[in-house]
Amino acid sequence: MKGILGRKLEMTQIFSEKGKLIPITVIAVEPNTVLQVKSVEKDGYTALKLGTIDKRVNLMNKPEMGNFKKANSEPKRFVKEIRDMSGYETGAVINAADVFNAGEFVDVTGISKGKGFAGSIKRHNYSRGPMGHGSGYHRGIGSMGAIINRIFKSKKMPGHMGHEKVTIQNLEIIKIDSERNLVLVKGSVPGPRKGFVVLKQNVKGIAAKEAVKLLVRNSAPVEAPSQAPVEATTTENNG
Template sequence: MKKAILGRKIGMTEVFREDGTVVPVTVIEAGPCVVVQKKTVDNDGYDAIQVGFMDIKESKLNKPLIGHFKKANVPFKKYLREFRIADAPYNVGDEIKVDIFSVGERVDVTGISKGKGFAGTIKRWNARRGPMAHGSKHHRKVGSLGASTFPARVLKGHHLPGRLGGERVTVQNLEIVKIYPEKNLMLVKGSVPGNKGSLLMIKDTVKVNK
């Protein structure tokens, strides 16, 4: 990873390319972010930068965080995240803006997916339902939980009902369609995880660009 920034999901829309094709895009408010801490192998055992995003009042923070920001002599920020960037060309107090990326580059976007609450196996695991007629009483039930003789228990990892969503999800290899540096906006092709206004981590893709 060489480039990374924090952002906020604004919503989805569509744009037209020069050849007239329509492209669905997600609008992301990316940055500006400030470097709050720089970690090195000598002091911390690994190379990384800690980045802050979105201003917040001092009264909203606890004492350890207030001291952390004051030590770095940077504005108070709502979100703090770490990016493992080796030999990062940043120092504490430097600002990271959306113009570190360019149109056509590919990025990986990480966020917390929408929470769906308690869900059954059909919605949660895309299981097939049972017959809906001829006296069948097995419509949307779980189905077989395993053999009764051996091992006579439900094996770990079995697809069962439970909470759906609300997990950390990364969508890889998304194309940057447009960038508006003056507005700190980035338009990426396709959808990204999370609700409107949720925090996103945008990094250059780990996949090889063809």
């Protein structure tokens, strides 16, 4: 297993050499610092604790600062463990190009957008009742189950919608821009703009394919075609 931490920027689109439009999500992957290396002998499992995006010291408490001092690192805003990942030492810096290549498939995990309190139709995709005036039932919750004077757990009801952990699987990496620390992923990614996400190796084991060749615009200036001088002609008016 391998992975890296990033931050969602925006959605846009690019074109392949064949002219096919590809919707992509731009993810900023700043250098990740290895804060802790966990092993089976000491911790019972193998993992790497990664951190990214610096955080001000006055926003940290002493226990948190102790963890960063052990790794000789600046405080980080986003810290996550990547299970079954190894091969790095504490304090090492990892970039996106060190972990992934264009053409690989990844699973992206983030916190979805919060929608506030929502009814059962919007939250669970329930069907509505007849909209005629005589119906008396339009967007209600419907039957609550058997009449035994209680509601069973896990009953789908109105409540807080969104702001939960969501994973979208098998997203293809279209391009990795090492100069600007960007990863272009095909499709949509959970969460709002500037929301933190985790990119992991896909668990379903889809093999990587050849990277898509993208359309590169010619940046050379186009010379204007030369025009032959037009000779002035005069016409005589024979009155």
